Amino acid sequence: MERRDLLKMIAAATGLAFVGGEAWAAGVKTTSASKALFGAGDIMLLDEIAETILPRTETPGAKDAACGAQMAVMVQDCYDAKQQALFVAGLAALQASCKQQYQRDFLQLTAAERTALLTQLDKDASARNAAIASNDSTNVSNRKGDASIEPHYFTLLKQLSIFVFFTSKVGATEVLRYVAVPGRYDGAMPYKKGDKAWAT
Amino acid sequence: MTTAQNHYDAIVVGSGISGGWAAKELTEKGLKVLLLERGRNIEHIKDYTNAMKEAWDYPHRDRPTEQMKQDYPVLKRDYPLNESTFGMWANEKDSPYTEKKRFDWYRGYHMGGRSLLWGRQSYRFNERDFTANLEEGVAVDWPIRYADLAPWYDYVERFAGISGNRDGLDVLPDGQYLPAFELNIVEKDVAARIKKAFGGSRQLICGRTANITQPKPEQNRVNCQYRAKCWLGCPFGAYFSTQSSTLPVAMKTGNLTVRPFSIVTQVLYDKDKKRARGVEVLDSETNQTVEFTSKIIFLNASAFNSTWILMNSATDVWEGGLGSSSNALGRNVMDHHLGVGAYGEVEGYLDKYHFGRRPTGFYVPRFRNWGGDKRDYLRGFGYQGSASRENWRRDVAELSIGADLKAALTEPGHWTIGMGGFGEMLPHHDNRIFLDPKVKDKWGLPVLAMDVEMKANELRMRKDMMQDAVEFFEAAGVKNVHGYNGDYAPGMGIHEMGTARMGRDPKTSVLNANNQVWDAPNVFVTDGACMTSASCVNPSLTYMALTARAANFAVEALKKGEL
Numbered sequence: 001m002e003r004r005d006l007l008k009m010i011a012a013a014t015g016l017a018f019v020g021g022e023a024w025a026a027g028v029k030t031t032s033a034s035k036a037l038f039g040a041g042d043i044m045l046l047d048e049i050a051e052t053i054l055p056r057t058e059t060p061g062a063k064d065a066a067c068g069a070q071m072a073v074m075v076q077d078c079y080d081a082k083q084q085a086l087f088v089a090g091l092a093a094l095q096a097s098c099k100q101q102y103q104r105d106f107l108q109l110t111a112a113e114r115t116a117l118l119t120q121l122d123k124d125a126s127a128r129n130a131a132i133a134s135n136d137s138t139n140v141s142n143r144k145g146d147a148s149i150e151p152h153y154f155t156l157l158k159q160l161s162i163f164v165f166f167t168s169k170v171g172a173t174e175v176l177r178y179v180a181v182p183g184r185y186d187g188a189m190p191y192k193k194g195d196k197a198w199a200t
Numbered sequence: 201m202t203t204a205q206n207h208y209d210a211i212v213v214g215s216g217i218s219g220g221w222a223a224k225e226l227t228e229k230g231l232k233v234l235l236l237e238r239g240r241n242i243e244h245i246k247d248y249t250n251a252m253k254e255a256w257d258y259p260h261r262d263r264p265t266e267q268m269k270q271d272y273p274v275l276k277r278d279y280p281l282n283e284s285t286f287g288m289w290a291n292e293k294d295s296p297y298t299e300k301k302r303f304d305w306y307r308g309y310h311m312g313g314r315s316l317l318w319g320r321q322s323y324r325f326n327e328r329d330f331t332a333n334l335e336e337g338v339a340v341d342w343p344i345r346y347a348d349l350a351p352w353y354d355y356v357e358r359f360a361g362i363s364g365n366r367d368g369l370d371v372l373p374d375g376q377y378l379p380a381f382e383l384n385i386v387e388k389d390v391a392a393r394i395k396k397a398f399g400g401s402r403q404l405i406c407g408r409t410a411n412i413t414q415p416k417p418e419q420n421r422v423n424c425q426y427r428a429k430c431w432l433g434c435p436f437g438a439y440f441s442t443q444s445s446t447l448p449v450a451m452k453t454g455n456l457t458v459r460p461f462s463i464v465t466q467v468l469y470d471k472d473k474k475r476a477r478g479v480e481v482l483d484s485e486t487n488q489t490v491e492f493t494s495k496i497i498f499l500n501a502s503a504f505n506s507t508w509i510l511m512n513s514a515t516d517v518w519e520g521g522l523g524s525s526s527n528a529l530g531r532n533v534m535d536h537h538l539g540v541g542a543y544g545e546v547e548g549y550l551d552k553y554h555f556g557r558r559p560t561g562f563y564v565p566r567f568r569n570w571g572g573d574k575r576d577y578l579r580g581f582g583y584q585g586s587a588s589r590e591n592w593r594r595d596v597a598e599l600s601i602g603a604d605l606k607a608a609l610t611e612p613g614h615w616t617i618g619m620g621g622f623g624e625m626l627p628h629h630d631n632r633i634f635l636d637p638k639v640k641d642k643w644g645l646p647v648l649a650m651d652v653e654m655k656a657n658e659l660r661m662r663k664d665m666m667q668d669a670v671e672f673f674e675a676a677g678v679k680n681v682h683g684y685n686g687d688y689a690p691g692m693g694i695h696e697m698g699t700a701r702m703g704r705d706p707k708t709s710v711l712n713a714n715n716q717v718w719d720a721p722n723v724f725v726t727d728g729a730c731m732t733s734a735s736c737v738n739p740s741l742t743y744m745a746l747t748a749r750a751a752n753f754a755v756e757a758l759k760k761g762e763l
Contacts, residue, residue, distance in 0.1 A: 053601045077265040115602055122600045166592040167255035175610055182426040182556035187384025191553035197591050197612040
């Protein structure tokens with residue numbers, strides 16, 4: 001299959017396409033490309049958010065893969081101004097929720113509190129995305145350029161965490177399975193539950 | 201200006217799929233050949249700098265940055281803009297074009313051209329592809345038939361190395377193949393169900409591709425290693441490209457001179473002899489103009505650029521350029537329209553997975569307006585697709601965040617299957633390209649303007665392309681089938697063709713049956729520009745066969761003193 005069709009299918013199949021991807025990039029010009037959006041504190045925060053979404057278990061987690069720093073790079077360089085604004089405002093909103101519910105900063109929450117908070121945000125995001133999807137079921141292209149369609153900020157955080165984690169060397173080679181040069185094809189390879197997926 | 205050093209037996213303009221073939225054939229037959237390439241050199245293997253990289257080796261994990269999108273407003277419209285192939289597609293700032301209607305033009309301005317980046321699907325046109333124009337009263341008749349090209353298909357397939365099955369279908373003639381790649385277990389089962397559901401009138405077969413499944417030691421090529429990174433250049437030489445295949449053979453003859461950074465600005469025309477005498481070259485680095493002379497010229501600069509050269513040639517004789525006396529030069533732009541198909545989920549097979557990454561998937565040959573079928577449009581379409589198990593990119597709706605989500609995404613998901621159509625576009629006189637008098641490129645040369653649109657036949661066909669894909673999968677028991685009919689703009693198929701077509705009459709075609717320009721018989725055009733109709737199959741294999749055939753004719757004619 002041609003790559004372009006594959007990409008479109010992925011976009012269609014994941015509901016909302018990956019941020020920075022083809023589906024809802026609305027052609028907004030970057031206005032502050034040179035201005036650094038994130039400092040060291042933000043990267044720590046992003047690391048901990050990503051770690052809460054994809055924690056270290058028997059395999060490495062988001063912090064092991066330095067997800068925070070990579071997320072900052074992606075938002076800085078690959079998001080348009082509108083997406084950046086949504087992301088930055090989202091981080092502020094997340095901290096505001098923390099203060100309101102726990103009277104503390106996200107970094108000062110326990111692991112259980114972080115999980116509870118982000119689980120709630122994920123629910124809110126799913127509800128919003130479901131509402132968007134019900135307006136337009138299959139045709140990805142119709143979403144292009146529609147300014148009224150703006151995903152919940154947590155969708156950006158979650159998808160970006162997943163993207164930078166599984167495209168990292170740690171994620172691909174130590175969490176998933178990676179073979180650089182397979183050398184052959186087996187279209188009916190035996191599989192049992194628990195076997196890892198291929199990274200590429 | 202012309203010196204002994206500037207004279208050759210033949211000049212080949214462009215080093216992509218057809219230019220590489222022209223250089224190989226002409227040098228092997230003993231001609232001294234100058235191969236001109238407008239872009240930089242790319243050396244086989246050594247210059248495939250990203251071939252072994254993975255997502256984590258790129259600063260942005262292979263995604264385009266906002267800066268890249270600003271700099272490449274056309275490339276960003278589709279998949280070509282990414283970090284791994286950055287610099288392999290033509291720079292729009294240096295080489296702009298204008299769009300009377302949107303046209304996505306993806307060009308490879310470097311040694312090897314798009315032979316390094318192509319999709320490699322390799323199918324023969326069938327007998328009716330060559331007769332349909334005549335039978336249906338569309339455009340003009342091809343001046344050749346399948347039988348004229350069949351031995352040349354054999355010839356180029358054997359050399360290039362096409363892997364596929366001999367499926368015995370009239371609609372998709374068999375060729376000279378290496379063993380096919382393999383369908384996976386789900387694709388095989390879907391193929392069997394399709395055969396049953398449609399009584400053999402529809403088929404799902406293994407894609408035929410220019411990737412080798414057995415080594416070709418005589419070409420220093422190793423068989424495919426299942427990395428599926430072809431577009432980055434293959435260090436194993438496992439897919440056909442100018443660099444892996446035709447160029448080394450041409451170099452070995454000792455008859456080839458290669459000149460990169462050479463923009464051909466016009467064919468030099470001798471109006472007394474009614475022959476071309478050479479080409480004018482603008483050195484893209486020094487901005488100096490050089491003339492090269494030769495007995496014959498092959499234009500293989502890609503469809504639109506070969507046409508552009510003709511439009512800029514012999515304008516003192518014909519205002520519209522060499523070949524314009526036909527009123528067909530720049531007309532009849534065709535592409536394959538795509539971005540329409542279906543996908544769905546296949547239940548079961550959870551004890552099976554796939555190992556290795558194939559460079560092809562499955563193919564569904566055309567079935568519309570074929571056999572007894574009759575639709576409210578002409579011609580037809582094929583599909584390309586594949587089945588695989590989902591990876592971490594899938595949406596796991598039932599899981600929120602944390603260890604459970606991570607564990608789920610670490611394992612493969614369900615099997616899914618999808619396919620996208622490639623539809624034939626009819627030639628239309630008013631689908632055209634022309635020189636834009638107002639816009640110049642970096643070198644002060646006039647640029648092309650695009651005025652191409654989808655017509656009623658294509659739009660009607662697209663309805664079937666989606667509905668038939670849905671029906672196809674549902675008949676095979678695929679669940680949650682979704683059809684899609686996305687945004688296609690002409691050019692996205694990267695199969696532009698038709699702007700200097702072959703024909704039987706100099707009044708309505710630019711080229712004759714041997715790809716000679718009617719008005720300058722020592723000029724041959726054998727890239728996509730020469731196509732009289734498009735078929736629905738990927739065209740590159742046909743360009744190869746036409747080029748080898750025309751090169752053979754040219755050398756024979758030279759020997760007889762007829763050029």
